[in-house]
Amino acid sequence: MISDSINGVFVIAAGGVANGSFPVPSKRILIWKWEHIWLIYSAFAMAILPIGLALAFAPQIIRQTLIRDPHLTAQVGGCGLLFGAGSVLFGVSLARLGIAITNALVSGIVVFLGSLWPIMVGGVQMDRRHLQWLIFGLTLLILSLILCAGASVSRDRSQQNKLNEVRPSTGAFVAVLLAVLAGCLSSVLNVGFASGAPLIANARIDGSPPLLASLAVWIPALFGGLIFNMGYPAYLISLRGSWPVLFEGHHCVGRWCRSALMGSMWFGAILLYGFGASILGSAGSVYGWALGISVSILTANVWGVAAGEWNGATFQPKLLMLLSTVLLIASFGVLCFTRLPR
Numbered sequence: 001m002i003s004d005s006i007n008g009v010f011v012i013a014a015g016g017v018a019n020g021s022f023p024v025p026s027k028r029i030l031i032w033k034w035e036h037i038w039l040i041y042s043a044f045a046m047a048i049l050p051i052g053l054a055l056a057f058a059p060q061i062i063r064q065t066l067i068r069d070p071h072l073t074a075q076v077g078g079c080g081l082l083f084g085a086g087s088v089l090f091g092v093s094l095a096r097l098g099i100a101i102t103n104a105l106v107s108g109i110v111v112f113l114g115s116l117w118p119i120m121v122g123g124v125q126m127d128r129r130h131l132q133w134l135i136f137g138l139t140l141l142i143l144s145l146i147l148c149a150g151a152s153v154s155r156d157r158s159q160q161n162k163l164n165e166v167r168p169s170t171g172a173f174v175a176v177l178l179a180v181l182a183g184c185l186s187s188v189l190n191v192g193f194a195s196g197a198p199l200i201a202n203a204r205i206d207g208s209p210p211l212l213a214s215l216a217v218w219i220p221a222l223f224g225g226l227i228f229n230m231g232y233p234a235y236l237i238s239l240r241g242s243w244p245v246l247f248e249g250h251h252c253v254g255r256w257c258r259s260a261l262m263g264s265m266w267f268g269a270i271l272l273y274g275f276g277a278s279i280l281g282s283a284g285s286v287y288g289w290a291l292g293i294s295v296s297i298l299t300a301n302v303w304g305v306a307a308g309e310w311n312g313a314t315f316q317p318k319l320l321m322l323l324s325t326v327l328l329i330a331s332f333g334v335l336c337f338t339r340l341p342r
Helices: 002-021 024-028 034-057 060-068 070-097 099-120 128-162 170-186 188-195 197-205 215-240 243-247 252-280 284-306 315-339
Strands: none
Touching: 002 252, 002 284, 024 252, 034 060, 034 070, 034 215, 034 243, 034 252, 060 070, 060 197, 060 215, 070 099, 070 170, 070 188, 070 197, 070 215, 099 128, 099 170, 099 188, 099 284, 128 170, 128 284, 128 315, 170 188, 188 197, 188 215, 188 284, 197 215, 215 243, 215 252, 243 252, 252 284, 284 315
């Protein structure tokens, strides 16, 4: 039904807006370093919220669904472990490149690889025509990614020249490489989602609400991701002896709330993706993944401009970023055209 497909696209798009916006609250967190923010964010996004929601509204997922198939549960958790490593690299890249560039680079690679992985591992079947349109849409996205990377390097150079700063020219390239690696590892999360489809089906049979059925995948996947996402920040905090910083200052509660808000927005994004992908049907983990992250990139670009990340940049990087955005919108249009029934 076309109405179901449209509903699925809107649900996934809403998740994309949340995903592209989740780093924004960190912009006004002072005193805390990256590791403090990421520690609290990860605790809420990958442990407190998914497990808390399951215990409150779908306890059968923990008591029955996950226990019934421990092998598949462990497999999904392994995908989450790789995703966790990529997520940490995303956080490091975020501090070096800013919201717009990091989200564009990481999300671009994640959407490309994440969309193809379910097909390559045999989790999703697709005819030749749809596959060709999918690859065309993803190719537009990759071209957008290349322009985005060029805009990043050009922007940094123009801003440094205006400030008469001298920095190693390899700094931007290293940051871009970190973001690329983050995208490659993070894309494995969708492999876990696609391969964990039987867990979601069993969760529905066990009586879980449709919106929360995907928790049967997200709980083991995010628990695997939690190992790196909390482990690395905790290591840095211990190394620097800065645990007391988490509880110091007049605005301590505000910093905790902002970090928790980041986690809530990110987890809400993937929960909506899981629900929307189920509405789209068997290929939801392909098209839904691509559509959601495309919206995420567009949203992050808007936030990047609003945050002043392009202030001081010359005409060339701004033009490259504009062209990148145009290609991204074209990619989104192709993917929607391909998925919606005609």
